[in-house]
Amino acid sequence: MQTQSLMKDNLHPLSGVPAAADLAQLQALMQRPAQNVNADGSFELGWGVAVLLGGLIPYLNATLPKTVWASWWTSWIGYVPFLCFAFSPYAIPKIIKRFITWPRTGYVANPNEVKLTQLILLMIMGGAIGLGLALAFFFVSDLREAIGRSDVHRQLPHFIWVGAKLLVCGIVAVYLGRKTISRRPALPTAYDAALIQQKLAQIPAGRKQLHAVKFTLLGMFVGIPILIGGVALGLIFWYRIALPQVGISWPQLGVAGFLVVMNALLYLMANAVVIRQLWWKWLVLAFLLVAPVMLAPAIPYPAVNSGLSPTLVSLPPVMLCLGLAWFLSGAATLAWFIRRHPLPDLEDP
């Protein structure tokens, strides 16, 4: 986008130009740093690696011998992919920006970026919530089983111990939740919605405009989820029709369809700006929606010893296809970005 061409015409309200044009230009400028976050494909690469690892971990579980998990000295081998899976969406974009993007286009720190300490605290909180839910589930099922027995008092220490662990998980989750999840300040915008709304409400024509805006917003909030749900359902039925010979159950198709639609939506959001220049990203989007579930039956499932429930067992091949598409798209975007932005021959003044 040519900034100067954006700014050169009709800049001064003094020249008789409506202030709306100035505000629109101002808004366009203020949105640019956030819009260009994924211009280098860094998010796609980070997310692609995470999804690929997410798909590979069940295969790893299926192939690693049980003895690896039994010893403290060897179990780290199993945990390394988990850590890489968790940190790659954060670390890979950081590394790409540090060594490739910033030397070319200049350093920029966007507000509201998640810091590493925040990420770790959020992960600990997520772990505490997950562990707490699992403990609560087992606690309730053990309690139901024990109530019918005569020796329930013998299991009292066990229940106290599980209850204490549940309490610790709850305290950790609440404490870290209050510490990390705070309402972030909204990014500044050019428009003062409250002022414009207040003034428009005083004019009959303005009231009509406000009604139109409200209906549009309502349509977006209600219509977009309905549209996404419709696309997901349509896809699931289409998968079923297209794959009659393969024994994939409806729940498996449902989970896979949900994952595919969420990834396609994320892809569209991440590439909302750059997709206008890179037409082939529409093809990647179509591939993301159609191919992973269609190709998945051709990839062997890690059914044995993977630790996955029957509903989820079809996910790893789908995730591998999704992750590969994200990764290749990110790599192509990064190559395009590097070609378009050569290293500047620049001395800092």
Added chain:
Amino acid sequence: MNEQLRAIADLDRVIHEPGRMMIVALLAAVAECDFLYLLRETELNKGNLSSHLAKLEAAGYVEIEKTYRGKVPQTLLRLTPPGRAAFAAYRQRLNAALVEQLQARRPS
């Protein structure tokens, strides 16, 4: 002077210049950035950008920090709290001008 012109006349002259408005608008949307980033985004030349930044620094709107990234000099730029307040006031005035223009279109 009518309300519409008053809203325009009250605009902050330090910000209300195309080059400086670009700089302040970009800085308002980020936590901090360096000279190269602004150079790329504004498409101004180095001299113009330095001159505008010096004016914004003199007005207390922009903080300029000279540092190094490895052995490469780096000029970090960020909007100061008074700079953010001035830009918020500037946007407020533009919004007021917009509202005045909207009201001026009211059918009598």
